[in-house]
Amino acid sequence: GKDKIVVTRNIPEPIVARLRDAAHVFLWEQDEVAIPREVLLKEASDASAIYTNLTDRIDRELFDAAPNLRVVANLAVGFDNIDIAEATRRGIPVGNTPGVLTETTADLAFALLMAAARRIPEADRFVRDGNWKSWSPMLLTGQDVHGATIGIIGMGRIGEAVARRAKGFEMNILYHNRSRRPEAEQALGAQYREMDDLLRESDYVVLMAPATAETGKMIGQRELALMKPNAIFVNASRGTNVDEEALYDALKERKIWAAGLDVFEREPIGADHPLLALDNVVVAPHIGSASIATRTRMAMITADNILLGLAGERLLHAVNPEVYEK
Numbered sequence: 001g002k003d004k005i006v007v008t009r010n011i012p013e014p015i016v017a018r019l020r021d022a023a024h025v026f027l028w029e030q031d032e033v034a035i036p037r038e039v040l041l042k043e044a045s046d047a048s049a050i051y052t053n054l055t056d057r058i059d060r061e062l063f064d065a066a067p068n069l070r071v072v073a074n075l076a077v078g079f080d081n082i083d084i085a086e087a088t089r090r091g092i093p094v095g096n097t098p099g100v101l102t103e104t105t106a107d108l109a110f111a112l113l114m115a116a117a118r119r120i121p122e123a124d125r126f127v128r129d130g131n132w133k134s135w136s137p138m139l140l141t142g143q144d145v146h147g148a149t150i151g152i153i154g155m156g157r158i159g160e161a162v163a164r165r166a167k168g169f170e171m172n173i174l175y176h177n178r179s180r181r182p183e184a185e186q187a188l189g190a191q192y193r194e195m196d197d198l199l200r201e202s203d204y205v206v207l208m209a210p211a212t213a214e215t216g217k218m219i220g221q222r223e224l225a226l227m228k229p230n231a232i233f234v235n236a237s238r239g240t241n242v243d244e245e246a247l248y249d250a251l252k253e254r255k256i257w258a259a260g261l262d263v264f265e266r267e268p269i270g271a272d273h274p275l276l277a278l279d280n281v282v283v284a285p286h287i288g289s290a291s292i293a294t295r296t297r298m299a300m301i302t303a304d305n306i307l308l309g310l311a312g313e314r315l316l317h318a319v320n321p322e323v324y325e326k
């Protein structure tokens, strides 16, 4: 019979229509809540493909529940929600959406950096609350972005795109990465630093490393203590890369100056999250790649990955190409 695709979140209608041309589609139509675990397990039981995202755990239990599964595609560049080793063991290719979201995500990282530096959300609240009585020399003064030193941790595609923006602001660019990036050093004047040196020297520390076994809480109390008192920390990667309690303490005690955060240890966070009690924190709800154009492209690439996988062809972007070597 026809293949079945489980789509775990509402996506643009033309893309659903494309999938329906090829297979039966189960679509979880709600935007506000993720598909409940038991619904996902049940719908996956006769599925050939799962069109998923960061809010679904695709783990051994799920693979066990889905014996006919031939492809999984994640609507994201990151894939820490998926047990890749388990997928590979079963010969199931896993797709993601690198490339298309690079510039959009760098835009957001830079927006958070600038918003934290110039206290834009605080300024906005100040005016809305009717507190603007007069111009005053030191009112809502912040930090300069231009000419400052930025330290980028994780010099992948997105890290490099952040560095290009920094170059336009005539910033001094430092980076730390598992491997040196001679092209970035050449093209952008970026200088490699050991982690501790980067933390000591940077006015802005921007974390763009993916979430892996090695990066968990890579920014903790020790790292924050190395940062300058005027340092602004930006995280647009994964919340699990940071020890959030240590970050809270550093911000509250003003050991660093501010933070701009798109990601959190456990998402979503509620209005009662401790970080939200601090004025020197600017937050966004994990919207790094969320421009209309980019999210639409990501949704299309995810559909391409699904349809190629069902046809037994190579995905546009497989995170575990080892499955093709067997």
Ligand code: GLV
Residues within 6 Å of the ligand: 075, 076, 077, 078, 079, 101, 237, 288, 289
């Ligand atoms: C979003 O965080 C992504 O990984 O695309």
Ligand code: GLV
Residues within 6 Å of the ligand: 077, 098, 099, 102, 155, 156, 157, 158, 159
């Ligand atoms: C993602 O595109 C990255 O490698 O930074």
